Amino acid sequence: MKKLVLFLTVALMALPLKVKADEGMWFLMFIERLNHRDMQKMGLQLTAEEIYSINNNSLKDAIVQFDGGCTAEIISKEGLILTNHHCGYDKIAELSTPQDDILTNGFWAKSKAEERAPKNISVRFFVRMDDVTKRILGVTNPNMTEAEREKAIKAEIAKIEQENNEGGKYTVSVRPFFQGNEYYYFVYQDFEDVRLVGTPPNAIGKFGGDTDNWEWPRHTGDFSLFRVYTDKDGNPAPYSPDNIPMSPKHHLPVATSGIKEGDFSMILGYPGRTNRWMPAQGIEQNVSFAYPAWVEGSRLGMDVMKKYMDQNDEVRLNYASKYASVANYWKNRQGMIDALKAHKTVEKKTKEEKDFNKWANKKENKATYGKVIEDINAYYAATNEKSRHDNYLMTILRTSDMGALPYSLGSAFSQYMEASPEQRAEMKPYLVNGINESYATLALPLEQEMLAKQLQLYATKSTGFDIAPYVKEIGSKSNNDFTAYINNAFANSIFASEEKAMAFLENPNADVLNNDELFKLSSDLIRQYNTVPENVKTLQNDYQKSYRLLVDGLRKANPDKKYYPDANSTLRLTYGKVIDLPRGNKVNDAAENWYTTLQGTIAKHKAGDEEFEVPQRLIDLYNNKDFGTYADENGVLHVNFLTDHDITGGNSGSPVLNGKGELIGLAFDGNIEAMAGDVIYDPKLQRTINVDVRYILFIIDKYAGATNLIEEMTLVK
Structure with a gap:
């Protein structure tokens, strides 16, 4: 594995x-x-x-x-x-x-x-575990929204973790199982x-x-x-x-x-x-929308990395782990597409859900479980194209360090500029160290080509869901060929090298940062990655509740079966x-x-x-x-x-x-x-x-x- x-x-x-x-x-x-x-x-x-x-x-x-x-x-x-x-x-x-x-x-x-x-x-050693389901679910009630439920559960989890860490000696993690129908805490010791x-x-x-x-x-x-x-x-x-x-x-x-x-x-x-509880339409979304985008973007990323890795031993060593990870997922996701189609998994799951719906719509079950499958399917129907979009966007962030680095480093620069002189003195060593580590293994020509090509793929293939607005604006001016734009951005950006980032730290300027093209681009990508449309938020609330009820209902409908929790x-x-x-x-x-x-x-x-x-x-x-x-x-x-x-x-x-x-x-x-x-x-x-x-x-x-x-x-x- x-x-x-x-x-x-x-x-x-x-x-x-x-x-x-x-x-x-x-x-x-x-x-x-x-x-x-x-x-x-x-x-x-x-x-x-x-x-x-x-x-x-x-x-x-x-x-x-x-x-x-x-x-x-x-x-x-x-x-x-x-x-x-x-x-x-x-x-x-x-x-x-x-x-x-x-x-x-x-x-x-x-x-x-x-x-x-x-x-x-x-390395992490496992010390012990215990069941805290009754305690966790005791702070919830059926009338809560998913956000309210999550807030109450998080507060109780924090108490449990504090009670069991023995003054910081141990790391304690409370985890949900059976889609939030059970909870256990785990005690670890880290070395x-x-x-x-x-x-x-x-x-x-x-x-x-x-x-x-x-x-x-x-x-x-x-x-x-x-x-x-x-x-x-x-x-x-x-x-x-x-x-x-x-x-x-x-x-x-x-x-x-x-x-x-x-x-x-x-x-x-x-x-x-x-993901063995995954509903039929979730599998269909992965097979037809999410995974094909993942595969295509990964293949492109591998080709760009390989080109530069073959030319330089230092680049080969610095990118060896990232290449291996991307290559592994590329083959894994294509294999999953092929295997899930060959097994006709969507068809089998759809039949199981029809059988569940019969049980769910019996008089004694309908109030709780009657709309479960309907709400789940509505969520997937509304997010199929978003799923494709998100995977092309994730591919940029997964294969290109310069997709996210200008945003994360630029945000730190913003905090630094807003800080008092005393706070700046405290922050500066950490920023220097962060810059050193961020650029230590980067091959900037590779990153430059990677970002341009991944942006082109993203802009041309994510057609069913709105792409990041600044990316759309740039692409509209160049028929989605981002090469010239990226070349110019790297030539002038404060993030184009360690030396330029260090120079900015010594003489920070908010206007320079806010008008930096790599910072604007990276911020646009991250904002889009974190954006959830309002209609999806509503469907997501219903989906999360229905997913939990689906698992609960299936276990109650088949009480004599032996269950094991899915991996987490x-x-x-x-x-x-x-x-x-x-x-x-x-x-x-x-x-x-x-x-x-x-x-x-x-x-x-x-x-x-x-x-x-x-x-x-x-x-x-x-x-x-x-x-x-x-x-x-x-x-x-x-x-x-x-x-x-x-x-x-x-x-x-x-x-x-x-x-x-x-x-x-x-x-x-x-x-x-x-x-x-x-x-x-x-x-x-x-x-x-x-x-x-x-x-x-x-x-x-x-x-x-x-x-x-x-x-x-x-x-x-």
């Missing part, structure tokens, strides 16, 4: 279903009641208390949310953490230079003194001294590139290693050379005995978003088995289609190809069959394998565990055939693609020679 950065999300919270063993993202506090017996039948050998305990060490103590968007796990008693290469990608790129390009060449710290600290990275320990070269960690992304068979060593540090007393602390490696409550033992098809397995992680970046467990995927027309290198081998990696080798060039050392190890103890009983080195776990973005880096709670693999991707998985679960096709832990150990040991890291781990045969 990929690190997916969303600019516009809707909290869509659950799915009514007849749950199969391989479906569901389950709360750990309910494992004993809902799942434990089923898991035991499949091969689990742990008690529910060994998975989740408040009072004793348990599996949950080894699982962390990595840098806000992925999952990672503790694999040694010295705070060593394992996650995906693509999860650490931006930090690895940040620590790289053209002279010391560890993104391309790899990096292995042979001692703790050699470990490298990126900026602004953290911000996290250092890079090891990463394979890009040719292993990102092998296959965009071509193989979301595809099976895969041959990718998608992993990296970091370490958590604490102060001398074991508490969270900012980076300091005096900090010590963490002594975790629990670390995962690593199984080296291998796996076979049909084995029980489970994943603990932080899935980001699933909270810790979940999913379980199933090691399983193959019908081959179709794709040829795998392995004897069976549930795993791939190093032989397949070598077979894909293309000298000089940035996606498929295999490092010579890996080729030599393969030719010599120098696999150490990591091959199977037939002397074959496994690379990736499949399970039927129910995961999504945010699960990247999640541990795949056997029935004893031992690490057997690392989740990193899904398959294109099941790209509709965030909306519907397909047990026949939905698969998780994982790195075999033996391949990880092989790369660390035999390829990199980082035996110091192997010695840290608890290996179990």
Whole structure:
């Protein structure tokens, strides 16, 4: 799975279903009641208390949310953490230079003194959770507008978070579930001294590139290693050379005995978003309006970035993470369009909603639920073209830093100019630092071309909903060719370079700022992004209420079904088995289609190809069959394998565990055939693609020679 950065999300919270063993993202506090017996039948050998305990060490103590968007796990008693290469990608790129390009060449710290600290990275440990539904809903009543309801809930949430943070020791988050019909609070502890320990070269960690992304068979060593540090007393602390490696409550033992098809397995992680309650017309809006715009804008952004990245190594490193993120979403969204159409999901959901409407319009239900589907459909009908518009506009902000930077920096300049001399003295160091950081990695020629081309796409394709007025005015004068305008704006803007921004800070002038073309353009884009027409506001209020009632009604109409909450970046467990995927027309290198081998990696080798060039050392190890103890009983080195776990973005880096709670693999991707998985679960096709832990150990040991890291781990045969 990929690190997916969303600019516009809707909290869509659950799915009514007849749950199969391989479906569901389950709360750990309910494992004993809902799942434990089923898991035991499949091969689990742990008690529910060994998975989740408040009072004793348990599996949950080894699982962390990595840098806000992925999952990672503790694999040694010295705070060593394992996650995906693509999860650490931006930090690895940040620590790289053209002279010391560890993104391309790899990096292995042979001692703790050699470990490298990126900026602004953290990991989050889950401490406990509890149900506060009655308390939260107790401050609401049916006569409230959605705005009134939200205000009352926010006030109560603030109280709960304050009551449970123990004087700031913990971060507390109250989250809605089942579209606001239930609420739980989560207590976390955050650690911000996290250092890079090891990463394979890009040719292993990102092998296959965009071509193989979301595809099976895969041959990718998608992993990296970091370490958590604490102060001398074991508490969270900012980076300091005096900090010590963490002594975790629990670390995962690593199984080296291998796996076979049909084995029980489970994943603990932080899935980001699933939308399985999404109404039929919401899916139709995405398939026909939102996602096509996302795909088109992303493709354009990738082409512009690639052009400049290929010309300059520094630009390549600075934009590597952004390119990877945009490319991932580009393929993901196109895959979702294709999969949702192939599954006829809109038609199936429409039928379900007709059945619900019959129940909703029974005499005893009509007053509460009778207009639910009508209000939901009215909202989508009114916002289809806005959805297309918003996605073209979001693409500008997602691919062009100069789409939003002049507005955000200019707003700070405005506050600075209005401040007293004393306040200015206090603000100035922060502004200087902000300018330095904002421009440190920008390639201005790239940004200039990106902004001009994305504006042209936005102005010419967002035809069903009014575009930003200043963009419209500029485009009307040039037949929507923004090249000359952007070139002139960059030539004269105070935001065109770090030097010009710094010069303005030394001699600020309100007229200069307010007449700056990049500031005017950026402000226009941001205002349009935040604008909601009055007619949509009214429909939105009815929609939010009806959506909540839809979920409530469906659960009441089907009270005997087992429900799990939809993903929302909270810790979940999913379980199933090691399983193959019908081959179709794709040829795998392995004897069976549930795993791939190093032989397949070598077979894909293309000298000089940035996606498929295999490092010579890996080729030599393969030719010599120098696999150490990591091959199977037939002397074959496994690379990736499949399970039927129910995961999504945010699960990247999640541990795949056997029935004893031992690490057997690392989740990193899904398959294109099941790209509709965030909306519907397909047990026949939905698969998780994982790195075999033996391949990880092989790369660390035999390829990199980082035996110091192997010695840290608890290996179990």
